[in-house]
Amino acid sequence: QVRLQASGPGLVRPSETLSLTCSVSGDMSRFSWIRQSPGKGLQWIGSFSDGGTPQYNPSLRRRVTILGDTSRKQVSLRLTSVTAADTALYYCARENFAYGFLDSWSQGTLVTVSP
């Protein structure tokens, strides 16, 4: 069973870059970042798979970078030029290669964009 822990600054200034890290205890495979705005639903940001090309949600593609470090067992998220609309609870989750479901989730980490 894999365990995931998301971490990073809880406050980011507008126009700056949001950076989060997902630490993986278990095998590195495919991992997604998902966010949930306060009181809202779930939005897929993108995914990283070991040996593969990152995939991004087209609505965020211009501002997102997801990288993996298999030696440190970490998956990182960078989101540039943030605005208040990027305030959300951010999760990382393991994605199943064959079926595309998300079977292990981190606890959410709240990121607030505010001056």
Added chain:
Amino acid sequence: DIVLTQSPGSLTLSPGERATLSCRASQSVNVNFLAWYQQKPGQAPRLLLYAAYLRPTDIPDRFSGSGSGTDFTLTINRLQPEDVGVYYCQQRGASPLTFGQGTRVQI
């Protein structure tokens, strides 16, 4: 993007009753790539079903799924107080991965 529309938005039932939740896709989704999640207050979502009707080993058989094409259903039999939460469907048949907006279940 494939838009997933869930209905109803919320429902309130009594313990022991059956809940029927719908997920309708804007275009056909391969049944292998349709999943359901439960999110309890203050928690991360939890996988309930994958491939539309397959249950992970830790999910009780009160939860069942059906459907194909554009219409999928999650059924919760014999509702229990701990089933309170928001239920989401999700597809990975086409990129980007998308979620429905959720159905809130209250008991």
